[in-house]
Amino acid sequence: MDKVLAWSIENSAPADERAKIGKRTDLNPEFLAQLLGAPDEAQLMKQAMAAIESPEVDLENKEIAFDNFLQLCEGIDNANNLDNLKLWGPLINQLNSEEAVMRKYAAWTMGVAVQNNPKAQEKLLSLGGVEKLVELTLNDPVEAVRLKGALAISSVVRNFEEGLKRALELLPEDVHEGKDYDTSDMENIGGLIEKLRAKARGQQ
Numbered sequence: 001m002d003k004v005l006a007w008s009i010e011n012s013a014p015a016d017e018r019a020k021i022g023k024r025t026d027l028n029p030e031f032l033a034q035l036l037g038a039p040d041e042a043q044l045m046k047q048a049m050a051a052i053e054s055p056e057v058d059l060e061n062k063e064i065a066f067d068n069f070l071q072l073c074e075g076i077d078n079a080n081n082l083d084n085l086k087l088w089g090p091l092i093n094q095l096n097s098e099e100a101v102m103r104k105y106a107a108w109t110m111g112v113a114v115q116n117n118p119k120a121q122e123k124l125l126s127l128g129g130v131e132k133l134v135e136l137t138l139n140d141p142v143e144a145v146r147l148k149g150a151l152a153i154s155s156v157v158r159n160f161e162e163g164l165k166r167a168l169e170l171l172p173e174d175v176h177e178g179k180d181y182d183t184s185d186m187e188n189i190g191g192l193i194e195k196l197r198a199k200a201r202g203q204q
Contacts (some may be wrong), residue, residue, distance in 0.1 A: 010197045014041060014113075025169065041072055041075070042078075042081055044083060045072050046085060048069035048072070049065075049087055049090050049091070051065035052066055052094065053090060054067050059099060062099075062102065063102075063105070063122070066094075069105075069109060070105060071111050073112050076110055078140075079113040080120060082113060083119075088123060088124070088129075092106070092110075092132060094106035095107065095132050095133070098144040103136065104142070104145045108148045108152070110124060110129060110152045111148065111151040111156075112155075115158075118159075118160060121156055130163060130167055130170065131166075133152050133153050133156070134153065134170040134171060136152060137149030137150050137200050138171075138199065140174070143201060143202065146201075147200050150197045150199075152195065153193070154196075157193075158186075158189060159183050161183050164181060164183050164189075172199075175195045175199055177197075179192075
């Protein structure tokens with residue numbers, strides 16, 4: 001509250017006095033949002049997921065909510081907060097949605113959340129997310145959904161040995177070709193993902 005008081009005094013002073021004050025107090029944007037009654041990003045994530053899951057929200061608005069949710073998950077702090085907010089389960093459940101666009105956004109969001117994020121990679125693996133993503137990528141009837149599944153798997157296996165190991169156990173031989181892969185070998189991993197994308201496109 002001391003910061004709030006200082007900020008209030010500085011910004012209520014006449015212009016000539018504000019100039020004398022010199023360096024001004026900066027408020028944390030998230031704290032300022034809470035002070036003004038605006039939702040912080042954690043609340044926005046929960047609100048978006050509530051809309052995604054609500055039977056009273058139409059598909060168009062669910063898609064808007066999912067797009068907002070995805071953008072929030074681009075921030076590593078928000079991606080790591082999925083666990084604290086208990087949003088991983090609801091997110092993974094959307095892979096089972098009857099609507100292709102919801103399955104697509106779910107896989108896409110997972111790929112964004114776990115990219116270069118060991119904590120999120122480990123959480124997704126522990127929740128059986130790799131199994132669900134492989135199933136989606138290989139068997140979903142919609143190509144756009146399969147490709148987002150491949151994108152998510154790509155994010156899971158890069159620089160994450162356990163994720164790579166589990167994916168290789170699940171992927172068919174015509175994708176991994178029985179080869180040994182190492183997360184440090186980006187060229188080989190890239191080749192694996194290209195084969196998976198080809199499979200998702202129905203080209204293999």
